[in-house]
Amino acid sequence: MKRLFSAVLSFIVFAGLFTACTEPSSNQNNSGKELNKSQIEILQAANPEKLPQAAKDRKDTLIVGTTAPQGTFNPIYSGSVYDSRVCSLIFDGLINNDAEGNPIPHAAEKWDISQDGKTYTFYIKKGIKFSDGKELTAEDVAFTFTAMCDPNYDGPRTDAVMYLEGYEEYNKDKENKVKEVKGIKVIDPYTIQFTLTEAQAPAIWNFGYGILPKHYYGFEKGNIQKLKDLFLKPMGSGAYVLKNYKAGQEVVFEKNPDYWKGAPKIKTIVMKVTNANTVVQELTAGNVDIDAVGKPEMVELIKQAGFLDIYSYPANSYGYIGLNLRDEKFKDKKVRQALMYGLDRKGFINAYYKGNGQVCNAPVSPVSWAYTDEINTYEYNPDLANKLLDEAGWVKGEDGFRYKDGEKFTIHWMTYTGSKYVESLIPILKDNWGKLGIEVIPELMEFGTLAEKVYDKREFEMYNMAWSLAIDPDPSGIFAFAQDVPGGNNSVGWRNEEAENLMKRGLSEFNQEKRKEIYKQWLKIANDDLPYLFLGYNKDNVAVSCRVKGVNPSPYIDWTYDIQNVEIIDIE
Numbered sequence: 001m002k003r004l005f006s007a008v009l010s011f012i013v014f015a016g017l018f019t020a021c022t023e024p025s026s027n028q029n030n031s032g033k034e035l036n037k038s039q040i041e042i043l044q045a046a047n048p049e050k051l052p053q054a055a056k057d058r059k060d061t062l063i064v065g066t067t068a069p070q071g072t073f074n075p076i077y078s079g080s081v082y083d084s085r086v087c088s089l090i091f092d093g094l095i096n097n098d099a100e101g102n103p104i105p106h107a108a109e110k111w112d113i114s115q116d117g118k119t120y121t122f123y124i125k126k127g128i129k130f131s132d133g134k135e136l137t138a139e140d141v142a143f144t145f146t147a148m149c150d151p152n153y154d155g156p157r158t159d160a161v162m163y164l165e166g167y168e169e170y171n172k173d174k175e176n177k178v179k180e181v182k183g184i185k186v187i188d189p190y191t192i193q194f195t196l197t198e199a200q201a202p203a204i205w206n207f208g209y210g211i212l213p214k215h216y217y218g219f220e221k222g223n224i225q226k227l228k229d230l231f232l233k234p235m236g237s238g239a240y241v242l243k244n245y246k247a248g249q250e251v252v253f254e255k256n257p258d259y260w261k262g263a264p265k266i267k268t269i270v271m272k273v274t275n276a277n278t279v280v281q282e283l284t285a286g287n288v289d290i291d292a293v294g295k296p297e298m299v300e301l302i303k304q305a306g307f308l309d310i311y312s313y314p315a316n317s318y319g320y321i322g323l324n325l326r327d328e329k330f331k332d333k334k335v336r337q338a339l340m341y342g343l344d345r346k347g348f349i350n351a352y353y354k355g356n357g358q359v360c361n362a363p364v365s366p367v368s369w370a371y372t373d374e375i376n377t378y379e380y381n382p383d384l385a386n387k388l389l390d391e392a393g394w395v396k397g398e399d400g401f402r403y404k405d406g407e408k409f410t411i412h413w414m415t416y417t418g419s420k421y422v423e424s425l426i427p428i429l430k431d432n433w434g435k436l437g438i439e440v441i442p443e444l445m446e447f448g449t450l451a452e453k454v455y456d457k458r459e460f461e462m463y464n465m466a467w468s469l470a471i472d473p474d475p476s477g478i479f480a481f482a483q484d485v486p487g488g489n490n491s492v493g494w495r496n497e498e499a500e501n502l503m504k505r506g507l508s509e510f511n512q513e514k515r516k517e518i519y520k521q522w523l524k525i526a527n528d529d530l531p532y533l534f535l536g537y538n539k540d541n542v543a544v545s546c547r548v549k550g551v552n553p554s555p556y557i558d559w560t561y562d563i564q565n566v567e568i569i570d571i572e
Helices: 053-057 081-090 139-151 167-171 204-208 223-227 281-283 296-307 333-339 345-353 384-390 420-435 447-459 497-508 512-529
Strands: 041-043 063-065 095-097 104-106 110-112 117-123 184-188 192-193 240-246 252-254 268-273 288-291 308-314 318-322 357-361 402-404 410-416 437-446 463-468 532-533 536-545
Touching: 063 281, 081 240, 081 268, 104 110, 110 204, 117 139, 117 204, 139 167, 139 184, 139 192, 223 410, 252 420, 281 288, 281 296, 288 296, 296 308, 296 536, 318 333, 333 384, 333 512, 345 357, 345 420, 345 447, 345 536, 410 420, 410 447, 420 437, 437 447, 447 463, 497 512
Parallel strands: 063 268, 063 288, 410 437, 410 463
Antiparallel strands: 041 308, 095 104, 110 117, 117 192, 184 192, 240 252, 252 268, 288 536, 308 536, 318 463, 318 532, 318 536, 357 536
16 A cells, blocks of 8 residues: 555555455455564663653654655655655545554545445545645545546556546546546535446545546646656645655654544654664664664664564565666576575575575465465576576686677666665675676665656666565556556566466456466566566564554554554653
8 A cells, every 4th residue: 555665675556455255345344464563673762761862852853764855745646654754744645554554544434345346435524634724625635536537648557547437538638538447436515436447446545546636737638747847846635744855864744633533642753764784873862753674783783772563574576687678688487596596595685694594495485364375485506507508508718707799797776875775785796797607797776766767767688676565465556567657566568478477367256266267377487587676575674663652563553553543751
């Protein structure tokens, strides 16, 4: 439901877990795989009295460490988890999810689903107001989803609207003859109806994106640039409003005293930019109240501080290397498989995570009900890697490097600064692939710059990021053909007809066991054809100051969840 990423992560697909059933019905609210709470370890602060004076003196301000947001503060455009967290403070969607991954009402007090599974009717709560005092109505919801259907919309949310009735007619209409999307119907000020061309199991999760006020963002069809012009001046109905943004430094929010769920208990929130080199110091000095902590040795330092609670749980995410499959040298599957066999992923994961991670071989997390281990594990095998490269026509020259048609096998690897993960991966990858005869040239840059090059401009040969995944395992929001556009999630350009058809089947199957079998077939294709070079899974470790109460992170929720109820207490 959010495009999240964490210290090593990059983007997510908006989706969530839908019920396993033969027919959809009203307010379905069951998770396909209940969260195993025993997997969540909570280490309580041993010595709260050690809380630094700097934190004690900060009575009404919560400071949260973050990787730098890109400044795309619009829920239908936000591309990183950090921008999405900004949006979650400012905007409200029709639905949300609970800690177990069930869809729950939010701006909509309830919803109905027709017997054929194609029509969703939402009943909006009365009295919800945007931060300028104007009431949120069905017209604002219709405007938000119509914007995602616009012919010039170039954000990553197309998968949320592409199956609406009338989407194609509206989206392909460049002459402004089609004035509305047939499948979006305002019934009255507090009731809105969405009709799909076909029933889809995870469709409920398409309705969690933050609602844009029409009176503020309104634009003529085709002139969607207005939304982009307001990225840094967002307005929503959320618990907080944006007060200040300093790129690469911080985002400052003040509470919305008229928030419809109740005035937030904390006046000011600051998202402060940290990195692997500063996070421990910022946390232990009391300068930051909440932040993700990566390596186990960092966790030990946090424990020693004594005043920080630590939440540890399996991450609903995976790390990967993306290759531009439009590039001739990566089009051959044998080359991609050789790169997998030729990288000691297990050695890297064990060395970096020290028992808190495992090798990933397919694009789904072990916390998902769709996970399977009945796939190729690509154990480190340099001999097989060399054989595959030979078969692909990449031959070693006298200088030890591989060549094909006179071209040296060189990979320019774009990655991001301020990451211990990246710093650890670079020498291993260069060494392993260097022994295969491949020259690797790392090019480090700020994360926001990397994201722009990869997703918007698609100007790269190779990059590494990680997906923080949604609750529902539907992979189409990342890998569908429709996402292979500038700004879309399929930045690598993976196009596999069989995989595409299986994704469509998975969307339309409501029986979870049958759906799981479809995704098992899909995962086997992904594991063989390798849209990505998969790296690893890890545990998330989130440090929370003992002065902060009401934050309970888990695989499906983060610190922004029910932020209006989070509070700061005095520690003597």
